[in-house]
Amino acid sequence: MQSALVLLALLLLPLSASSALPTATSVVAGLNELARAAGKLYFGTATDNTTPEFTDPTYMGILENYNQFGQLTPANAMKWMYIEPEPGVFNFTLGNQIADLAEEYGMVLRGHNGVWYEELPSWVTSTDWNATGLAYAVQRHVSGIVGQYAGRVYAWDVVNEPLNDNGTYREDLFYNALNTTYINIALEAARAADPNVKLYINEYNIEYVGTKSTAMQNLIKQLQSEGVPLSGVGMESHFIVGEVPTTLVENFEAYAALGLEFAITELDIRMELPATEELYEQQKQDYYTVVNACMQVSACVGVTVWDWTDKYSWVPGTFPGYGDACPWDANYTRTPAYDGIAIAFEGQSISA
Ligand code: G3I
Secondary structure, eight states: OHHHHHHHHHHHSOOOHHHHSOOOOSOOSOHHHHHHHTTOSEEEEEEOTTTGGGGOHHHHHHHTOTTTOSEEEESSTTSHHHHOSBTTBOOOHHHHHHHHHHHHTTOEEEEEEEEOSSSOOHHHHSSOOOHHHHHHHHHHHHHHHHHHTTTTOSEEEEEEOOBOTTSSBOOOHHHHHHTTHHHHHHHHHHHHHOSSSEEEEEESSOSSSSHHHHHHHHHHHHHHHTTOOOOEEEEOOEEETTOOOSOHHHHHHHHHTTTOEEEEEEEEEEEESSOOHHHHHHHHHHHHHHHHHHHHOTTEEEEEESOSBGGGOSHHHHSTTEEOOSSBOTTSOBOHHHHHHHHHHTTOOOOO
């Protein structure tokens, strides 16, 4: 009798918070399948072979599904510290692994990135550069990486995050030695190395109307007036649940009016933990809002999440107390965010 009562009590125990959270429900189709059907080039993801991802068979089994992901971005493998660790000495091993994976599964490859103030090798950060020397180093670097993957990469984030949030130029070592000409040098070197690749500037907090976006548009106009090659802008889109901007479409249309394409390049929408059903439902709405904005502007060529599972997201390590930013949770279960993305690609409306 007692064991039956114990069993009954156990059955009545509240489920743990995580098992009570909602999961994706309404969608069977893959996200890249839906993106392509909607006329976009891809739905894709960053992936990182500088971490254990590539030794995780469950992760790889889902990553390699073209119906889910039609595009890959190396989160780190093609950054300066990994790909040119010594002056003029290139190591393409990690980059090739991701390029080869994309090729094997017919996925679009984005190159990331050419010139950025972070993840630089010590020979770049420790040198007291003069303009001539750094101009040469930038030209050699960008030529080397873009040339290596010529014909295999759809678009390069040639210049990454050149602006401050107040619209001024980031005073990194490139700007300090070359002013804004490092941007010209990098874009022209990339074009010389691959005549067909799309050349992007990639940035965050330019996804919405504001000072930084205006500054980016002014930079673009300046480059266009100088005849510097530029194809597109990467809208990183690192957002917070409940705080997704309301001026995405208006802002996107301003870039389209400049004759550029653009892409959502690093989408994740983090929440303050612990996750709740309400936060998950808001996140679903937020993912819908961003992808729907891309759907509203034809110059938006595709959407990339900045890795697809919470298990390997950069967010918890960078934003303490925040996480659950991805469309799959850390157990590889699709969250309602997945439905939000899918419903947007399907062109359906979402019940608020
Ligand atoms: O490779 C080393 C490894 O040898 C070492 O053992 C380990 C522990 O110290 O660190 C490893 O380097 C880490 C690297 O990722 C590769 O895993 C760095 O510490 C870590 O800081 C670095 O973080 C990356 C971050 O950029 C750097 O700012 C993230 O993975 C990457 O997702 C993130 O991506 C950036 C985009 O490139 C640009 N937009 C913003 C986005 C998020 O910051």
